[in-house]
Amino acid sequence: MSREMTVSPIARNDPADVMVWTHLSVRLVRALGIALYLYLLFWIYASVLVPRGTFFAFSAAPARWSWTAFFLAMTPMLVLPSAVRTVSDCILWLIYAIVVAPAVVLAQSVIGTMPYPLVSGLIAALVLAIFLSRLRPLALPTVRVSGVVYMGLLLIAWCAANGYLLAKYGITLRLVSFENVYDIREMFSASSTGVVIYVVNWTANVINVVLLVFSLRTKGRRYLLIAVVLSQLDIYGLTGYKSVLAPLVLVPLALWIREDWWRRGFSALGWGLTALLVTATLIGYTYSPIVLGMVDRVFLAPASLTALYYQYFSAHPLAGPVYAIFRELYGVSGPIHTPANIIGSLPLFPFKTMANANLFADGYANFGWSGFIIIGVMLGMCLWLIKSVTRGLGLPATMALFLVAIIDLLNAGLPTILATHGLFLLIVFCYLLPKPRDQVQFRPAPHPEAA
Secondary structure (H helix, E strand, C coil): CCHHHHCCCCCCCCHHHHHHHHHHHHHHHHHHHHHHHHHHHHHHHHHHHHHHCCCCCCCCCCCCCCHHHHHHHHHHHHCCCCCCCCHHHHHHHHHHHHHHHHHHHHHHHHHCCCCHHHHHHHHHHHHHHHHHHCCCCCCCCCCCCCHHHHHHHHHHHHHHHHHHHHHHHCCCCCCCCHHHHHHHHHHHHHHCCHHHHHHHHHHHHHHHHHHHHHHHHCCCCHHHHHHHHHHHHHHHHHHCCHHHHHHHHHHHHHHHCCHHHHHHHHHCHHHHHHHHHHHHHHHHHHCCHHHHHHHHHHHHHHHHHHHHHHHHHHHCCCCCCHHHHHHHHCCCCCCCCCHHHHHHCCCCCCCCCCCCCCHHHHHHHHHCCHHHHHHHHHHHHHHHHHHHHCCCCCHHHHHHHHHHHHHHHCCCCHHHHHHCCCHHHHHHHHHCCCCCHHHHCCCCCCCHHHC
16 A cells, blocks of 8 residues: 555645644634633632622522533534624624523523523524524615715714713713712613613714724824713713723724734633633632622623523513613603513612613513514624625724624613614614725724735
């Protein structure tokens, strides 16, 4: 037998075989990272957060690890995109890693029994969204808008929104400590009308974010950058919403991270979440209860609230979806029985709070089990539309634009995010971006090594 016949195709570096092995190794490394993350999250929940009695560490029964729940939580990885190419792929991975997989693993301990309808609904919703997001991008009709006109319209919208808030509330630029934001939120909620809610959210989540990306991408826009930052800080002083401060940190960070770094980062998503979870827990357990509270809110709350929503609305009337869009638009006053209000009033919490959960929990609270299917289809169509309107922008710019929306998806209902929080408006702004898109400096500049 000749030497050539005894050497395997892998040893000869056959391109097709090397590609297959590379693909499998990436999936294996990612799966091991997610598995380690889920196990450590369960261990920290059972051994640290529940004994400490943190805010979202609910436990109806002694925490028990379930291999059935673990393997069910790992199944969506079979259909999740193996290579992250668009912001839609990033959103799917984050929803899976932060919401779906932890909820499947922890639900039995939170509720006391294995909730198979909840598990099947979460997995079905995510799989539906995955397959719909894979549809070929829409061939949308081209709208001829020049860079000057586009930026002019943005600046007019910015001046109108900030002028309206200034005329109604005056200058509210103040540095408010995180401990005092709840009093400010109550005062703002008592004095705000439906129009104000929309103006605040659209300005903070859309207009300021787009202008922030533009000012950071373009040289000589220092004054615009300062104006946007002051506007965001003024809205924070008015509302007490801590999420308003997130774009000031996350947008520059997203633009600084290179395209290939984004791709590699999501390939090792489980390992990164594991490192962040362990580091924050060690710091919180040893030095700072505030950091431990952040672990409770960021890593545990999406899962535990999903289980709690399921348990409550399986035994009580559904909330109904009308409030999600129309209550602010029509300025409805008085107590509104939203899912967040209802769950936040339960005696599980030390005081009444707004227990905002994620898009799937909100869908179940509104529609029952069919809400998983409805929200899964809506999410898939939204991601398909986002993929269609952001072609050619690159991951740094699209992640910078949609990071606030991603955070909202992990903490609110999808109809509310689309309307009140301005996700649909952001999609429209992305669609209207001038062609060629580098007229507004959203396309990343070539790396020096490629020059």
